[in-house]
Amino acid sequence: MQVLIKLGRHGGCYFIRNYTKLELQQDFAWPGWPFMLAWIPIACIGGYLIGGNIALVLTGDTRKLQNNGYGLIIILSACLIAALVSTIYLYSRNYIASMEACNAAIQQKATESHLRLLQSQLEPHMLFNTLANLRVLIEVDARAAQEMLDHLNDFLRSSLNGSRTTNHSLEEEFQRIQDYLALMKIRMRERLKIEVELPPQLNRIPVPAMILQPLVENAIKHGLEPTEHGGTISIRAKNLNQQLHLYVQDDGCGTTPSLVQEHGSDGYGLQHVRERLLHMYGDKAIFDIVNPPSGGYIAHIQLPIDQASSLS
Structure with a gap:
């Protein structure tokens, strides 16, 4: 029957x-x-x-x-x-x-839409900061400003594809960050030293697109630029117990009260980082900010590697 x-x-x-x-x-x-x-x-x-x-x-x-x-x-x-x-x-x-x-499909679409909204709000924020830097540089060094504009074109071109996706490989994320740091290097010259550490075995690990961008901007703007001699910004990735650890560290002046007063308790870009991690990973992701005893500023992100397999 x-x-x-x-x-x-x-x-x-x-x-x-x-x-x-x-x-x-x-x-x-x-x-x-x-x-x-x-x-x-x-x-x-x-x-x-x-x-x-x-x-x-x-x-x-x-x-x-x-x-x-x-x-x-x-x-x-x-x-x-x-x-x-x-x-x-x-x-x-x-x-x-x-x-x-x-309902799960609807929730997934809503989450993706919210993430794209957050990303679309963050990209102009980064662009406005870069254009403001370019305007200052035009007045003091036209040749360096032209070189910076060329780098900006390359950076925006490489960012266009990344802005159309929710996540991409860690290698692509580091490449975009290095493109941005090349822009800042033109402006700060010898005042900015860069250290990047990405183990090859972590290249294909998927991460949220532009998740490190606001952390790097924050480190330069509030940690290194206010100091007379600048400093070093270090960007590192590690795999500890199947957890991806991302660090953005500077040896500048660290978190200051002006950052809280100007951008709220967490800062504009940092708030977006927290919200994107919350929507994509829930309580499985950790984001914290510390001032080490040696000085400076460390932004730390921890993501579960087993939640998303390596990108092919």
């Missing part, structure tokens, strides 16, 4: 999908209750006749199936009730699973 019910369910869906203009209302194979309420009694009678005769043949029983009287009515009624109950149960389970999948 269950085999016949399932064959009718899938056969009805196939017929509706290919030979009628009607649309199936559910994502799973379901031709509708009117069809199924008509098919289930047929499947019960057919299943009783086919299954009963098979049983007689297999057992060698010479009796015939009961095909009339109250006994047949009782048997078919019990089978019909069991078939309806099981069909309703399976329909409800499939319906709930379909709704959960639909």
Whole structure:
């Protein structure tokens, strides 16, 4: 009986999908209750006749199936009730699973839209800071300003593809950061020293696009630029116990009260970093900021490597 019910369910869906203009209302194979309420009694009678005769043949029983009287009515009624109950149960389970999948897809799209909104807000923020730096440089060194503009064009060109995706490889993230640091190096010259450490085995680990950009900007703007002699910015990646650790460190003046007053308790870019990590990883990601005893500023991000396999 269950085999016949399932064959009718899938056969009805196939017929509706290919030979009628009607649309199936559910994502799973379901031709509708009117069809199924008509098919289930047929499947019960057919299943009783086919299954009963098979049983007689297999057992060698010479009796015939009961095909009339109250006994047949009782048997078919019990089978019909069991078939309806099981069909309703399976329909409800499939319906709930379909709704959960639909809700998950909607939630995923909402999350991706929110992440793209955050990224679209962050990119102009970075661009405005760079253009402000370029305007200052034009007044003091036109040749260096032209070189910086060339680097800016290269940086924006490489960032265009990255801005269209939610995440990319750690290697691409480091490349974009180095393009940005090349711009800052033109302006700060010998005042800016750069250290980058990316183990080759971590190159293909996926990370949120431009997740390090605001941390590097913050380190330069609030840690190194205010000091007379500048300093060193260090960007490192490590794999510790299947956790990806990203560090942006400078040896400048560290976090200052002016940063809190100007940008709020966490800063514009830092707030975006926290929100993006929260939406993409939940409580599986860690983001903290410390002032080491030796001075300066360390921004630390910890991500689970096993949550996203290496990009091919």
